[in-house]
Amino acid sequence: MIGNGSTLIGFDANYTVRDIYFPRVGDANQTMGNMCHTGFFVDGRFAWLEDGGWQRTLGYAQDSLVTDVTLTHPGLGITVRFEDFVDLARNWLIRNVMVTPAAGFKVGRVFFHYDWFIEGSDIGNTVLYDSRHRGLIAYKANRYFLMGGQSSDEYGISTWATGKKGNGLEGTWVDAEDGVLGKNPIEQGSVDCTIGFDLGAVAANQSRMLTHWLTMGTRFSEVATFGQDLIVAKGPDTYRGRTITYWQVWSEKDHRHIDEALGQGASDLYRRSVLTARTHVDNHGAIIASTDFDITKFARDTYAYAWPRDGALVANALDRSGHEDTTRAFFTFCQQSLVEEGYFLHKYTPYGQPGSSWLPWVDSRGEVTLPIQEDETGLVLWALWQHYRIHRNLDFVVDLYSTLIVPAADWMVSYMDQRNGLPLPSWDLWEERWGVHAFTVGAVWAGLDAARSFADLFGDAGAYVRYRDAAERLREAADSHLYSTELGRFPRRITVEDDESITVDTVLDSAIYGLWRFGMYPADDKRMADTMRAIADQLSNKANCGGIARYTDDYYFRVESDTHLVPGNPWFMCTMWLAQWYVATARAAADLEPARKIIDWAVGHQLPGGLLSEQLDPHTGAPLSVSPLTWSHAELIVTVDDYCKKRDVLRRSGDGPT
Numbered sequence: 193m194i195g196n197g198s199t200l201i202g203f204d205a206n207y208t209v210r211d212i213y214f215p216r217v218g219d220a221n222q223t224m225g226n227m228c229h230t231g232f233f234v235d236g237r238f239a240w241l242e243d244g245g246w247q248r249t250l251g252y253a254q255d256s257l258v259t260d261v262t263l264t265h266p267g268l269g270i271t272v273r274f275e276d277f278v279d280l281a282r283n284w285l286i287r288n289v290m291v292t293p294a295a296g297f298k299v300g301r302v303f304f305h306y307d308w309f310i311e312g313s314d315i316g317n318t319v320l321y322d323s324r325h326r327g328l329i330a331y332k333a334n335r336y337f338l339m340g341g342q343s344s345d346e347y348g349i350s351t352w353a354t355g356k357k358g359n360g361l362e363g364t365w366v367d368a369e370d371g372v373l374g375k376n377p378i379e380q381g382s383v384d385c386t387i388g389f390d391l392g393a394v395a396a397n398q399s400r401m402l403t404h405w406l407t408m409g410t411r412f413s414e415v416a417t418f419g420q421d422l423i424v425a426k427g428p429d430t431y432r433g434r435t436i437t438y439w440q441v442w443s444e445k446d447h448r449h450i451d452e453a454l455g456q457g458a459s460d461l462y463r464r465s466v467l468t469a470r471t472h473v474d475n476h477g478a479i480i481a482s483t484d485f486d487i488t489k490f491a492r493d494t495y496a497y498a499w500p501r502d503g504a505l506v507a508n509a510l511d512r513s514g515h516e517d518t519t520r521a522f523f524t525f526c527q528q529s530l531v532e533e534g535y536f537l538h539k540y541t542p543y544g545q546p547g548s549s550w551l552p553w554v555d556s557r558g559e560v561t562l563p564i565q566e567d568e569t570g571l572v573l574w575a576l577w578q579h580y581r582i583h584r585n586l587d588f589v590v591d592l593y594s595t596l597i598v599p600a601a602d603w604m605v606s607y608m609d610q611r612n613g614l615p616l617p618s619w620d621l622w623e624e625r626w627g628v629h630a631f632t633v634g635a636v637w638a639g640l641d642a643a644r645s646f647a648d649l650f651g652d653a654g655a656y657v658r659y660r661d662a663a664e665r666l667r668e669a670a671d672s673h674l675y676s677t678e679l680g681r682f683p684r685r686i687t688v689e690d691d692e693s694i695t696v697d698t699v700l701d702s703a704i705y706g707l708w709r710f711g712m713y714p715a716d717d718k719r720m721a722d723t724m725r726a727i728a729d730q731l732s733n734k735a736n737c738g739g740i741a742r743y744t745d746d747y748y749f750r751v752e753s754d755t756h757l758v759p760g761n762p763w764f765m766c767t768m769w770l771a772q773w774y775v776a777t778a779r780a781a782a783d784l785e786p787a788r789k790i791i792d793w794a795v796g797h798q799l800p801g802g803l804l805s806e807q808l809d810p811h812t813g814a815p816l817s818v819s820p821l822t823w824s825h826a827e828l829i830v831t832v833d834d835y836c837k838k839r840d841v842l843r844r845s846g847d848g849p850t
Contacts, residue, residue, distance in 0.1 A: 225485025477525030534603025570639030
């Protein structure tokens, strides 16, 4: 992933471009996840990057969002190095390509293909050759994309093809395989295009450079006069230099020496997680769960939405790593997205509009229900208080007090079951079950406690008492109704029946950790400790991959039916939660060792380039579902931060390493 908060480019495991998000991160994907091929023609031989003959080393320049990728194809006899980036301030994808042959060649060409679905549709698109800028332009309405470049000292593309796709037509990329493109000047409708650059003859072990750029804008002038001319005038190295410097400084803002505590691998993954999270924060504040478009093949929808809960947890991770400006935009986005009654809906588009949802507005009896996960409302307030504790930006939070904090807190106070003092039912964080959930109880308590703290900060005595009393009643209700003596632990959910009897959901769920994670119970409370030990034992994946499952017999992307061996696929976030508990309850340096092993496990199961998926194959460790998932990266950041801080505390007290 590379991006700048307005543009996000996603590559697959072959280093083929798959996702082009512009002008908002998460909306719209201008290629709809389809392959935008890159290919090489050498003396009559041809290979696209998805060809099995490539040997790939994928990564980034240190602590940056500039790629450093080396691909070698023995059959073609070439090694190719890519340095790709999105400029930090302008919506330009710039691709620097260096081709080095082992034995030289007489004719060499590089091809870049684009499969256009402008604004998410292949209807009504146009692609044309523009001789003034020696490039192709794709457009529809107020979206423009210019594909240009230069090879050695030659400005502009060397050849091109525009054409139709679909209805039995494969697309122009097939035309490139003989090294020759047709140069059709214009095409409209369902279109794709391919551009080519001549490398000419190259001697053995001598390199030939080319730069390809894709400039994006809402007007023609943005992609042409203002865009391409600047790149040519100043040179692409100018923009590479400033982009790599910016991200290196940005990613080191917290000045942590994680390598001293956890090793270089954990330090690198921490920095990469901070950067990956940032690529998924739209500059207008929406924090996107994942931009991996492949999930549409499974769900006919994406993760490219802003869930308030996911965003709150990612914001907290970014706050911990020193990025106040980024998270301020998120809380302003939440202020604008809160519904009038004071709660958050399921999820939102990057524009702050309600996203697609499967949470119904009526129950099985036809009675009105709210299509909500109440934990989302609670956790936004919790994250905002953590934000203030870290940054002490009083002038910022005061503007949110009456427009976000009070409406949300008052709604949570009202959304209580007067029969038992627990929250009224809502959907769980997994978006699968209706009821009163342990994670939600912990999140609501945390939101009320945060509102109490804000009321105290601003001298609002009436609100302070209201939120304090509500939080205390909720804690007492959890003591009385939520804990199960029969299970010897907290259950994940209870259902209050019409006769006020309680049905206990006995399935063990890693999300019960939320009862201590957000402060409602101490981590070392015996009931909490018994619950976490049960999670460590019963939700541990016994197959080769290791890790912790979401809950017993998890069906989502199920790989193994033997729940004794594999209770569910291991998830990064669930595994990190256990590590956080080990850190929270550590009393001596030796107590930190289980957490360190889990962090090392995460380092060992990252994808090339440092990305963390949602879940893993329990046997092979291959990524499943979306990748990257910003929540996975956020929990890694928090776990590393918790570990380093606790290590420092123990060292100062004489119980840690010297």
